[in-house]
Amino acid sequence: MFKDKKVIALGERDGVPGPLIAECMEAAGAEVVFQKTECFV
Amino acid sequence: MTPVLRAASNILVHAPDLVRYGSKCFREIASQGESFSRKLSGRIRSYENAVAYPPNQVFIGNLPPESLTGMPSPWHGHPIPDASSKGPFGEILPQESFYPLLQRADQFGLVMLDSDKLPLSGFASNAASALVPEGAPGPSHKTADILRGIESGESIPLEHAGALVGCVRRDHDADESLDARVLLENLAAKASGAYALSRLLVQEKIESGQVEYIISCSEEAVGDRYNRGGGNLAKAIGEMAGCQNAAGVDVKAFCAAPVYALIHAAALIRAGVVRNAVVVGGGSMAKLGMKAHQHIAKELPVLEDILGGVAFFLNSDEDEGPRVNLDIAGRHEVGRPSSPQGMVEALVCDPLERAGRKICDIDKYAVELHNPEVMLPAGAGDVAMTNYRTLAAVAVMRGEIDRGDIPDFIESHGMPGFAPTQGHIPAGVPYLGHALAGMRAGTLNSTMLVAKGSLFLGRMTQQADGASVVVEV
Numbered sequence: 001m002f003k004d005k006k007v008i009a010l011g012e013r014d015g016v017p018g019p020l021i022a023e024c025m026e027a028a029g030a031e032v033v034f035q036k037t038e039c040f041v
Numbered sequence: 042m043t044p045v046l047r048a049a050s051n052i053l054v055h056a057p058d059l060v061r062y063g064s065k066c067f068r069e070i071a072s073q074g075e076s077f078s079r080k081l082s083g084r085i086r087s088y089e090n091a092v093a094y095p096p097n098q099v100f101i102g103n104l105p106p107e108s109l110t111g112m113p114s115p116w117h118g119h120p121i122p123d124a125s126s127k128g129p130f131g132e133i134l135p136q137e138s139f140y141p142l143l144q145r146a147d148q149f150g151l152v153m154l155d156s157d158k159l160p161l162s163g164f165a166s167n168a169a170s171a172l173v174p175e176g177a178p179g180p181s182h183k184t185a186d187i188l189r190g191i192e193s194g195e196s197i198p199l200e201h202a203g204a205l206v207g208c209v210r211r212d213h214d215a216d217e218s219l220d221a222r223v224l225l226e227n228l229a230a231k232a233s234g235a236y237a238l239s240r241l242l243v244q245e246k247i248e249s250g251q252v253e254y255i256i257s258c259s260e261e262a263v264g265d266r267y268n269r270g271g272g273n274l275a276k277a278i279g280e281m282a283g284c285q286n287a288a289g290v291d292v293k294a295f296c297a298a299p300v301y302a303l304i305h306a307a308a309l310i311r312a313g314v315v316r317n318a319v320v321v322g323g324g325s326m327a328k329l330g331m332k333a334h335q336h337i338a339k340e341l342p343v344l345e346d347i348l349g350g351v352a353f354f355l356n357s358d359e360d361e362g363p364r365v366n367l368d369i370a371g372r373h374e375v376g377r378p379s380s381p382q383g384m385v386e387a388l389v390c391d392p393l394e395r396a397g398r399k400i401c402d403i404d405k406y407a408v409e410l411h412n413p414e415v416m417l418p419a420g421a422g423d424v425a426m427t428n429y430r431t432l433a434a435v436a437v438m439r440g441e442i443d444r445g446d447i448p449d450f451i452e453s454h455g456m457p458g459f460a461p462t463q464g465h466i467p468a469g470v471p472y473l474g475h476a477l478a479g480m481r482a483g484t485l486n487s488t489m490l491v492a493k494g495s496l497f498l499g500r501m502t503q504q505a506d507g508a509s510v511v512v513e514v
Contacts, residue, residue, distance in 0.1 A: 013495045014409070014427045017379045019503050037503070039495035040332075040421035041296065041411050041462055 003029035011037035042316075042357035044307035044365045046512055049474040050241040051100050051131035052168075053461065054139045054233050054324060054348040055092075057085040058200045062222055063329035063345070081333060084343045086117075088135045091347060093120030096412045099459040100349070101131030102474050106410075106456035116414050117342050126165065130474035132240060133347075136201055138165045142232040143199075143209075143225075145178040146281055151224055153190070154199070154207035156181035168240035172281060182207065197221045216266040226326045229348060230261040231274055234323025235281035237350030241319070242282065247354060254318040255279045255289035256306050258298035260325050260464050278321055287319070295494030296409070298322070299351065299470045300508040303490070306355050307365035307510075317356035322470075324348025325463045332419035332462070344415045349466035353473060363480045363514045369396045369489070371509035379505035381431040388491050388509040389432060390439070400436045403454065403511065405488045407472035408432070410460045424467075425458035426451070428491070468492035473512065480514050487513035 007030040011018030018037040025032050060066055060081060069077045091097060095116045098104045103125060113119050126133040141161055144152040161177065164170040187208045190196030196208035209228070213219040234257060242249055257275035264271030275289030292302040299322055306318035326348065333343045355365065371388035373379075389400060408428035416424060432454075433447040442450050460467035469490035479485030494506040 012422075013493065013505065014422065014424050015381065017497075017503070017505065020378070020380055037495070037497050037505075039498055040416065040419065041409065041424060041464065041467070 001028065005030045007032045009035035011035070013037065013039040013041070042311055042313060043359050044310040044355050044367065045357060045359055045362045046353060046365055046473065046477065047356050047358070047362045048241055048245040048354040049130055049477055050237055050244055050352045051102070051471050051474055052233065052237045052240050052350040053091075053097055053100060053131070053133040054136070054236070054350070055088045055133060055346060056136050056139060056329060056348050057346045058136060059229065059326055060085065060330040060333065060343060060346050062197070062225060062326060063331060063333070064327045066330040066333055067222070069334055080337050081330070081343060084333070084337050084341070086342045086346055090120060090342070092126045092133050093124040095119065095121055096414065096459040097133060097347070098124055098128070100461070100471055101128030101133060102478070103128040105475060106459050106472065109457040109459060114414070117344060129478065130244065132166055132168065134169055134236065135165055138169050139232065140199060140201065140207065141178040142169060142172055142236060143228050145173050146228045146232040146235065147179070149212060151212060152179070152207065152209050152228065153182040153187050153196070154179070155184055155187060158184070158204055159201055159206040168243045169236055171239050171243060172235055195221070197225065218265045218269050227261045227263050227274070229326040230259045230323035231277050231281065232323070233348045233350040234259055234274065234278040234321050237323065237352040238278060238282040238319060238321050241352040241354055245354060249283035250286050252279065252284040252287040252317065252319050253315040254306070254309060255284060255287050256302040256318060256320050257289065257291045257322065258302040258320060258465055259291070259323040260295070260298070261323070274323070275321070278323065294506060294508070295496060295498065296465045296468050297492040297494035297506055297508045298465050299468045300490050300492040300510060303353065303355070303365060303470070304367065304370050304508060304510050307367055310355055310357050311367060317354065319352060319354055321352045322350060322465055324350050324466070328463055332415060332421070335419040339418050341418055344412070345462055347461050349461045349463040351466060351470055353470070362477065363512050366511045366513055369393060369398070369511035371491070371507070373505070373507040375504070382435060384493060384505065384507050385431055385435045388507045389489065390435065392509065399441055400432070400439070401441050401454070403487050403489045404485050405456065405472070405476065406432060406454050406491060407456070407469035407476070407488055408491045409493060410456070410458045410467045410469065410471055411462050412458050412460060415462050423458065425455065429455040476512060487511055
């Protein structure tokens with residue numbers, strides 16, 4: 001599903017952090033072009 | 042010696058005319074000009090509405106957190122009738138009483154107020170009044186002098202009820218750490234922190250000279266260009282509150298700092314270094330109006346119009362309160378994952394397991410208690426509920442509760458968020474006033490404070506952080 005797709009991974013402090021999303025996406029064959037974790041508090 | 046939590050105080054400062062200096066609003070005004078400023082002004086609440094706002098009444102102790110669950114929503118549309126600005130462990134200060142505290146906090150001629158425009162006809166609070174023992178916070182300045190500084194670009198205006206009443210000036214023309222808005226941010230943290238400490242001392246009839254040590258968990262980076270964030274706001278706050286015999290230091294750990302500060306204070310008492318300590322946190326001006334653009338777009342009031350502050354008194358007299366149990370203090374080690382599950386395991390499961398306890402053994406968990414009515418319209422989620430769901434899910438995974446018990450677990454071990462979105466202020470600790478009342482009444486035995494910090498915001502690491510500790514009878 002994600003193989004050879006370019007991915008922007010946006011994480012959230014009280015949800016899933018950006019680096020973890022990126023790790024999953026890369027394991028699924030995607031290219032993570034940008035990842036960041038945001039905090040809204 | 043056993044560290045004991047003797048007292049807690051929570052304060053709020055209604056600061057509608059400082060919202061424009063919050064980081065987000067300041068940038069919006071810079072890019073959109075007066076059109077955003079007008080929209081902002083049109084959505085600002087009155088002091089009376091801020092006092093009657095149900096979450097604010099919970100914050101100062103006039104209502105229990107659980108009362109919010111049954112209240113009609115939106116809360117801002119259902120003010121509490123005859124609401125008082127004073128509560129059993131907190132109070133709400135109007136802006137016209139806060140500006141003089143800003144001037145009193147300033148020792149360098151940075152804050153200029155025109156007393157003809159903002160006459161000081163007595164403070165709305167004994168705690169605020171105690172910070173200005175001379176009766177006047179400083180000299181009055183002429184409007185012409187105030188305008189001259191603003192027009193030259195050295196000063197930023199202080200307004201109240203649509204009128205210019207003063208200004209704050211920079212203290213160096215090339216040092217961005219001493220820029221007028223940065224200094225106002227730092228003075229707001231100092232003045233609101235001192236107000237929280239003064240409220241604590243007045244409320245508990247503690248002589249200011251008794252305080253031996255102060256730890257500030259405020260967020261502001263006090264310093265100049267060579268030591269941005271150099272700190273020790275603690276001593277500045279202690280001086281303003283008249284704590285002549287106290288030493289002090291700051292603890293910085295983003296939003297987790299208040300829980301770290303409590304652990305450090307309790308550890309100093311247990312080790313016998315000091316006999317008592319205060320933990321204090323002043324308000325964050327930068328976070329005023331953080332989500333105002335989204336509140337305005339949804340035609341809501343600007344709910345982030347209020348500075349928060351907290352103060353706690355710890356000592357070693359076991360007759361005077363519940364203990365801070367350092368044997369159940371959680372830490373998030375560097376090698377731990379920053380995932381929600383990883384945080385709960387590090388901050389809740391591990392310390393409880395070391396003490397032979399289970400998740401369900403703790404009566405109440407005080408997690409990040411951000412007011413959901415501020416968060417949800419901005420698409421930022423119900424932070425408290427998200428944390429309770431994760432905690433409940435971990436309890437299911439550990440076989441402590443069944444999946445179907447999750448709603449009951451959240452209801453009995455959690456609470457709705459009620460704190461202003463002031464970063465460190467919602468970090469579990471605003472519940473301590475309620476917890477002390479419950480423990481003294483015999484209705485609560487234990488609470489665990491669980492705070493998290495977004496270290497990644499400073500771009501030095503991708504990690505998150507957290508700290509936890511149990512307070513119990």
